[in-house]
Amino acid sequence: MIATESLSKRFPRVTALDRLSVDVGPGVTGLVGANGAGKSTLIKILLGLSPATEGRAEVLGLDVATKGGAIRERVGYMPEHDCLPPDVSATEFVVHMARMSGLPPAAARERTADTLRHVGLYEERYRPIGGYSTGMKQRVKLAQALVHDPQLVFLDEPTNGLDPVGRDEMLGLIRRIHTDFGISVLVTSHLLGELERTCDHVVVIDGGKLLRSSSTTDFTQTTTTLAIEVTDTDAHPDGTRAVREALHTRGVEVHEGSGLPGAGHILLLTAQGEETYDLVRDVVADLGLGLVRMEQRRHHISEVFKDSDEQQQRKEAVGHGS
Amino acid sequence: MAVEQPLQVSPSGEQTRIHNIGYRTYDGPRLGRAYARRSLYSQSLRGAYGLGRSVKSKVLPMLLFVVMCVPAAIMVAVAVATKAKDLPVDYTRYAIIMQAVISLYVASQAPQSVSRDLRFKTVPLYFSRPIETADYVRAKYAALASAMFILTAAPLLVLYVGALLAKLDFADHTKGFAQGLVSVALLSLLFAGLGLVIASVTPRRGFGIAAVIAVLTISYGAVSTLQAIADAQSLGDGQGSAGAITWIGLFSPVTLIDGLQSAFLGAKSAFPGGVGPTNGEGVVYVLVTLGLIAAAYGLLMRRYRKVGL
Ligand SMILES: Nc1ncnc2c1ncn2[C@@H]1O[C@H](COP(=O)(O)OP(=O)(O)OP(=O)(O)O)[C@@H](O)[C@H]1O
Ligand SMILES: [Mg+2]
Numbered sequence: 166m167i168a169t170e171s172l173s174k175r176f177p178r179v180t181a182l183d184r185l186s187v188d189v190g191p192g193v194t195g196l197v198g199a200n201g202a203g204k205s206t207l208i209k210i211l212l213g214l215s216p217a218t219e220g221r222a223e224v225l226g227l228d229v230a231t232k233g234g235a236i237r238e239r240v241g242y243m244p245e246h247d248c249l250p251p252d253v254s255a256t257e258f259v260v261h262m263a264r265m266s267g268l269p270p271a272a273a274r275e276r277t278a279d280t281l282r283h284v285g286l287y288e289e290r291y292r293p294i295g296g297y298s299t300g301m302k303q304r305v306k307l308a309q310a311l312v313h314d315p316q317l318v319f320l321d322e323p324t325n326g327l328d329p330v331g332r333d334e335m336l337g338l339i340r341r342i343h344t345d346f347g348i349s350v351l352v353t354s355h356l357l358g359e360l361e362r363t364c365d366h367v368v369v370i371d372g373g374k375l376l377r378s379s380s381t382t383d384f385t386q387t388t389t390t391l392a393i394e395v396t397d398t399d400a401h402p403d404g405t406r407a408v409r410e411a412l413h414t415r416g417v418e419v420h421e422g423s424g425l426p427g428a429g430h431i432l433l434l435t436a437q438g439e440e441t442y443d444l445v446r447d448v449v450a451d452l453g454l455g456l457v458r459m460e461q462r463r464h465h466i467s468e469v470f471k472d473s474d475e476q477q478q479r480k481e482a483v484g485h486g487s
Numbered sequence: 488m489a490v491e492q493p494l495q496v497s498p499s500g501e502q503t504r505i506h507n508i509g510y511r512t513y514d515g516p517r518l519g520r521a522y523a524r525r526s527l528y529s530q531s532l533r534g535a536y537g538l539g540r541s542v543k544s545k546v547l548p549m550l551l552f553v554v555m556c557v558p559a560a561i562m563v564a565v566a567v568a569t570k571a572k573d574l575p576v577d578y579t580r581y582a583i584i585m586q587a588v589i590s591l592y593v594a595s596q597a598p599q600s601v602s603r604d605l606r607f608k609t610v611p612l613y614f615s616r617p618i619e620t621a622d623y624v625r626a627k628y629a630a631l632a633s634a635m636f637i638l639t640a641a642p643l644l645v646l647y648v649g650a651l652l653a654k655l656d657f658a659d660h661t662k663g664f665a666q667g668l669v670s671v672a673l674l675s676l677l678f679a680g681l682g683l684v685i686a687s688v689t690p691r692r693g694f695g696i697a698a699v700i701a702v703l704t705i706s707y708g709a710v711s712t713l714q715a716i717a718d719a720q721s722l723g724d725g726q727g728s729a730g731a732i733t734w735i736g737l738f739s740p741v742t743l744i745d746g747l748q749s750a751f752l753g754a755k756s757a758f759p760g761g762v763g764p765t766n767g768e769g770v771v772y773v774l775v776t777l778g779l780i781a782a783a784y785g786l787l788m789r790r791y792r793k794v795g796l
Contacts, residue, residue, distance in 0.1 A: 237617050238517060242612075248609050249607060250607045252541050264522075266523070267520075267523055268515070268518070269522075279509075283510060309612065313513065345509075
């Protein structure tokens with residue numbers, strides 16, 4: 166679908182992409198990186214809108230430097246920023262954008278109605294966009310990227326500004342773009358946690374450099390990591406240690422969550438299923454401690470960021486905690 | 488796990504089936520760049536009269552259109568009723584008289600056409616599709632120029648039809664009407680170009696409107712004043728300074744069209760003293776007009792090449 170070869174983009178002051186070589190196949194691919202990592206810059210180059218300083222890139226087998234027009238006919242793009250005029254309805258806007266992609270008027274109307282329904286906009290689609298919630302606006306932005314039935318869509322931070330429920334709905338929708346619509350997806354985010362649930366493959370970049378490119382199927386065992394935090398009591402001045410020892414005697418391997426906020430008080434253990442939750446609850450209760458938190462963390466998040474910098478690690482932890 | 492699986496598969500399987508029925512792929516034609524450019528043209532042209540937009544945005548352009556046509560209708564009615572031998576105004580003069588309305592129209596609609604796309608950052612969406620800078624600029628320019636041509640040619644059509652109804656001289660009026668159309672076509676291109684260049688600099692619509700009005704009225708005011716002074720001086724010292732009046736006229740869009748049409752399109756000049764440019768001077772008027780139109784196009788191209796994404 167996408168292939169880049171030592172792709173670089175240098176602005177007068179910053180190097181946005183630094184000899185990036187990456188291959189992306191069909192399916193849903195996540196592009197993860199902190200702010201300024203170069204995600205949006207990469208998408209602009211892949212759309213043929215911004216020339217690379219050096220290196221080359223292909224999208225759907227077409228060279229971005231020479232075949233920009235042909236690429237843009239076959240891909241869709243959802244920008245990270247607002248891009249909707251407030252004084253027209255979603256229907257009018259998406260019909261217009263469909264025609265800008267070359268769809269004849271009747272087809273543009275028909276596909277607009279279909280696409281808006283698929284992204285979950287119903288009666289409200291006849292109202293001016295200015296009155297929409299952030300979630301609805303994101304759906305309109307997504308609809309205009311899908312309306313011409315592209316082979317591939319670039320979604321730049323589609324979950325930006327959404328609350329947890331809206332975020333989950335958007336992620337579900339992104340998954341369906343591939344499974345139900347048969348359209349491949351490149352989606353960016355600065356939160357690895359949300360993408361690894363949705364994507365088949367995750368590419369992590371930092372400072373324009375490739376940090377990691379791996380398939381999420383490598384990790385998607387149902388084993389999850391549990392993070393637990395307990396209170397201290399007079400009987401157990403170091404509650405964390407008491408729990409660790411108690412669990413250890415029951416054959417559960419526990420390690421400390423270093424690099425996380427409040428590290429040292431957080432224990433990480435591998436959950437094998439319902440039993441593990443019950444076990445933890447019982448152990449903590451037996452010791453007479455209070456359970457401050459017990460939450461699921463995906464197994465490999467910390468692993469991916471092991472070679473990354475601390476700042477990102479913290480961001481990921483925050484993102485996942487919400 | 489193994490026990491749970493059948494339970495999980497059936498609902499999710501059903502869901503998938505429902506969605507599969509829902510989603511249809513598109514195998515029809517994709518009409519490409521030229522079609523997209525035409526679509527953008529017609530959407531922008533309709534938009535210039537508020538069509539396809541809110542009721543509120545229809546009010547001003549429609550009102551200005553009516554204001555443009557009503558005087559022509561009255562003139563025609565009077566001419567028919569009184570069996571006059573000619574219309575009270577030349578075809579070429581009408582737009583000059585109504586210049587305030589025309590200026591107001593371009594000042595309100597040029598920002599409407601381009602500032603909105605900049606302000607709401609819709610431009611990147613256009614350029615993420617097959618169309619390119621040149622397509623966007625041409626479509627927008629052509630649309631606004633067409634909208635202005637409709638605005639300025641409609642009252643001429645009213646006058647012409649009225650003249651025919653009043654059984655005035657056919658050859659005379661057909662020629663006058665044709666000359667009027669050429670004149671307002673040039674005026675439309677010139678005004679639309681200037682309006683778009685000014686509006687495309689700012690995403691703020693209010694600024695755009697004010698800037699366009701300021702450029703059109705201040706230039707016209709300054710030029711007319713200087714021409715009047717030159718005219719008074721020439722009367723005072725008895726020397727002909729018609730030359731000065733002519734050259735000053737190059738510096739505002741309205742007087743540019745006025746001079747051009749009095750040199751080549753049989754118009755009586757609205758310059759002080761009624762002396763328009765000679766044919767030789769008129770050539771300069773034509774060149775300046777065409778040069779400005781070309782410059783406007785070039786500046787717009789430059790502006791949007793930079794916008795990119
Ligand atoms: N047009 C430009 N001129 C100069 N520098 C730019 C330009 N566009 C991007 N940059 C810089 O390139 C770097 C990468 O930017 P980019 O927008 O690709 O990051 P990003 O990963 O999309 O970040 P975010 O999560 O904030 O969207 C940043 O340091 C940014 O300041
Ligand atoms: Mg970005």
